[in-house]
Amino acid sequence: xxxxxxxxxxxxxxxxxxxxxRCKPISGHDYLFWYRQTMMRGLELLIYFNNNVPIDDSxxxxxxxxxxxxxxxxxxxxxxxxxxxxxxxxxxASSAGAREKLFFGSGTQLSVL
Amino acid sequence: xxxxMQIPQYQHVQEGEDFTTYCNSSTTLSNIQWYKQRPGGxxxxxxxxxxxxxxxxxxxxxxxxxxxxxxxxxxxxxxxTTDVGTYFCVPQGGSEKxxxxxxxxxxxNP
Numbered sequence: 001x002x003x004x005x006x007x008x009x010x011x012x013x014x015x016x017x018x019x020x021x022r023c024k025p026i027s028g029h030d031y032l033f034w035y036r037q038t039m040m041r042g043l044e045l046l047i048y049f050n051n052n053v054p055i056d057d058s059x060x061x062x063x064x065x066x067x068x069x070x071x072x073x074x075x076x077x078x079x080x081x082x083x084x085x086x087x088x089x090x091x092x093a094s095s096a097g098a099r100e101k102l103f104f105g106s107g108t109q110l111s112v113l
Numbered sequence: 114x115x116x117x118m119q120i121p122q123y124q125h126v127q128e129g130e131d132f133t134t135y136c137n138s139s140t141t142l143s144n145i146q147w148y149k150q151r152p153g154g155x156x157x158x159x160x161x162x163x164x165x166x167x168x169x170x171x172x173x174x175x176x177x178x179x180x181x182x183x184x185x186x187x188x189x190x191x192x193x194t195t196d197v198g199t200y201f202c203v204p205q206g207g208s209e210k211x212x213x214x215x216x217x218x219x220x221x222n223p
Contacts, residue, residue, distance in 0.1 A: 033211065042215035043156070043201065056210060091155055098209040099144060104155040 006092050006105035014113050018080040021108045024073055025094030033102065034067055034077050035091040043091070049075065050098075082112045117204045117214065125220045132189040134217035136202035145185045146203040146211070147176060156201060156213070159187075192221050 005024040013019055025032050033048040047057040052069045060067070064083070069075040079086055089109050093102040117138045126132050136145065144163045148156040160169055162178035162185060169176045175188045185204075189196055201216040 031209070035213070043213035045210060045212050048210065050209070056208075093156075095211075099205055101146060101158040101161060102148075102156070102211060104157070107155055 004092055004094050004103050004105035006090075006108050008108060009106065010109045010111075012111045012113065013082055015083055016081045017112075018078065019082045019086075019110060019112075021077040021079075021090050021092075021110070023075045023077070023092030023105060025075070025092070026096075026103055027073065029094035029096050029103075031095040031097065031100075032069060032075050033093045033095075034075070035093065037089045037091060037107075038087075046077070079110075082110075084112045086110060087112050117202065119202055119214050119217055121217055122215060123218050123220075125222065126192050128194060128221050128223050129191050132192050132196070132219055134187050134200050134202075134219075136185045136204065138183045138204055140183065140206060142182050142185075142204045142206055144205050145178060146205070147185075147187055148201045148203060148213070149198050150201065150216070151198040154198075159200075189219075192219075194221050194223050197221050 007022045030051055034046040035043050036046055037043045046059045047067045048055055049069045065079055067077045089107045091104050091107045093104045095102050117136050119136045146161045147159040149159055150156045160176050165182050166180045167178040173190045177186045199216040199218045201213045203211050203213055
């Protein structure tokens, strides 16, 4: 298995633009998590899905952020409009079940100018 | 989500010295996971502790889960430069959520 795949690896955009981050979890994994990492706030959980259904989105910063999982092999995290404070590394992770270990993707480094 | 305190936030050691990071919770945990993130990398799972008083070893790394299942520690014996990175404890209580904190950032001076 190729592991969790995220794209793009790097994204540079201007304030106000829409940003879409993509994630392909490991095949067969039921859980998918989106995290954001900054020096100031550490690794924050944004949202997680179980069987493609969003279970907890309490970590999503505001309405500018949205996440979808249309099927078991694909998820997106969208920021519209983007702001400089959204600059961070965004990680996607998947697991085979509740309380199972997480497998992380390589992350997307987002810079909003 | 589950709230834990991980200390220290930063630790700098000389190569060959030992290192310990601690996680403390005010409530009883179901289990705890430990991850390591190398600089510029992504978190990688190290181990999961489930049983009260559990002790697990991985080469120079020793993981402990407290008797009351409220605290845990990771001890590295004789650190090497390859141990550099941030170590996270990730507790689980009643929720499925896996909440990371800021972890402990370890630097090793060769």
